[in-house]
Amino acid sequence: MKPVPLPESSPSSASNSSHPDNVASNSAEIGVPRPLGPRPLRVTHAVLSLDAGGLERMVLDLIDQARVQGHRADALCLERPGLLADQARKRGARVISLDKRLGVRPWMIRQARRALKDLKPDLVHTHQIGVLAYVGPAAWSLGIPVLHTEHGKHYHRRGTRWLGRVAARFAGIFCAVSQDIAEAAVAHRVVPARNVQVVPNGIPRQVYETVDPGEVATLRRDLDLPPEARIVGTVGRLDPVKRQDRLILGFERLLDRVPSARLVIVGEGPSRPDLEHLIAARGLGSLVHLAGYQNHPERWYNLFDVFVLTSASEGHPLSVLEAWASGKAVVASRVGGLPELIEEGRTGLLYDADDLDGLARCLAELLDDPETADALGAAGRARVAREFDAAGMFTRYIRLYQKLISHLVCP
Template identity: 35%
Template sequence: MIVLHTESSLGWGGQENRTLNEMLGLRELGHTALIICQPGARLGARAREAGFPVFETPMRLAIDLPAILGLRRIMAHVRPDVVNTHSGRDTQLAGMAARSLMRRPCIVRTRHLALPITSRFTYSVLPDHVVAVSHHVARALASAGIPAERISTVHTGIDLTRYVAPAGGGTLRAELGLPENAPLVGTVAILRRKKGHAELLEAIPAVLARFPDTHFVFAGDGPQRANLERRIAELQLGAYVHLLGLRRDVVNVLASLDLFVLPTHQEALGTAFVEAGAMGLAAIGSRVDGVPEVIDDGKTGLLVPVHDPPTLAEAIIALLADPARRRALGEAAREKVRQRFSRLAMVAGMLDVYESLIETR
């Protein structure tokens, strides 16, 4: 099978990570995966590093005739069985390009976000089928009027072979000059307002009052960095909160932690929770959107209300105070991820969708 992905986003996040993971999984099973992206896109650079054919074309506007013609030429050359689109702009452009071909591929749109849709046309008309990354997203699409029979849920999966602690454990404590026995709580996420870093900062003083040796690490970069730095200074937390910036060694970061916390305001699924679970970490997340599909409250982690620093602090304190419970939750999270959120399971689900569409046509 030849699967051609399209992506108009220039950045890197969970959406782009899932796309590259699917491409890797398809290749492992003997299929051909390719991608069309914009010049300078980080997904294109990483796909090229991984040895995939990468085609580039500018996608300036939702209606962009040169882009449609460029996409059409690439598709006519590649002759894909499936075109899988990922963002609004590339869905519109690639969808029109694909539908203009004499030998038309099946068109799938993957919906990665837990936001209201802005164009039913790019869900109901252009694609043959829509894949949602969580049941929450699938329900939101159906409630927006997308026919339920044209929606499938395929949870985001990760390559479990990557999530193995380094020999001797993580190195963050040594890197930061922290004592070996200092509790380390952390998160891995882009520094955007909706990820809830600000609420975590507000919870930290209460945690330090109970466990004064605790340190917190934020791995990631983004538009909220300056605001977070300012609030850290206001709360006099500079000695306890460490902004690590963008890290490529996520496994090492997670292997260094005692507890993973991400009080996100909005999350289609929460790949960061999946990654934490793969490392055997108990996680604290928000009871919102698709997060409860990853975290079973009281079984693989804890769920707290959105925008509630006092309750968040209580949850962190409860798990720092009970290492045995924390380890048990982490092991249960590892098992759940192994069973439901592997890359193999994700690719199998996507292939089911692709093959069903091809057989129907």
């Protein structure tokens, strides 16, 4: 079986029909469908790794939802298994790592092909364009359809744009987690607008809705937080794009207005040494806590009075949804898909990414006015329940899976 080729899918054909306003919101035009009755599906999620991050946790949620709804999902890791691989296995997934080294390795396509022959999926779901470049051709050679999800904007460099245009040819449906990301892919002629779907992330919200006062008290005690401390917190990979350095500098300015404030940063990553040096250099060692990677981040959201995200680029971050599901007000930089996600003054506050005074002002406003913070958090929680539940996300994907499989024709 071979996928039906996409009509006019070459990058050159995207110039007229690929305006961002034309990005599809319901279905991709991939030919004339053939009826397909509901049946259990076997899906392989292809990722760089299952390291701790929003993309990877979203894949775990998809694996979990597949199990709950009677399907099967496995994981193919291009570079390494990652910290979350064991959690994927506990959810019933097989995890195969190709152990690709850095650099261009064309022969990895053959290894991906062998892995897919072993996993025998009905469909491959790739995440990030670099993964699609290797796993897409492997799947195509076996007649396995590919659905791709893009989680960020990576096309500012010519080489990445070229890679995206070539790799996208192997995706029957090209998804993005936010309108902002979809429009970027279309604007850079990576994919025609008619083939792009926007499928927002979802989370298992019930996990975040339960508050255990005993756990919160334990965390405060473990961090040696004084009773009067007001907690600003964030959860995410310690990475330059997350700009936790600017968070620390903005927090320093916040102390002039809210001396009782404390900052808790949950996560691990390559920026940790630089952040530790910055904290020490600014004399903030007793006020800023690097909590490291946590298996159960939901426990930490309940510790926070306000959640903050200071990224230089974001799509549709899980951490904002998790903070909302925990009933927390959100302060975030006005970048990427965040203005699309956050209704300013209703579900959170936004500030210009380079405005440290603006960051401090937003944080102080909510710490000084708990009633407003609670109202923003409650509105965010209601929105997650309406729009961003993990089961709803999986339902949207399963419909696209079935749509894509129904467009296969037998030789």
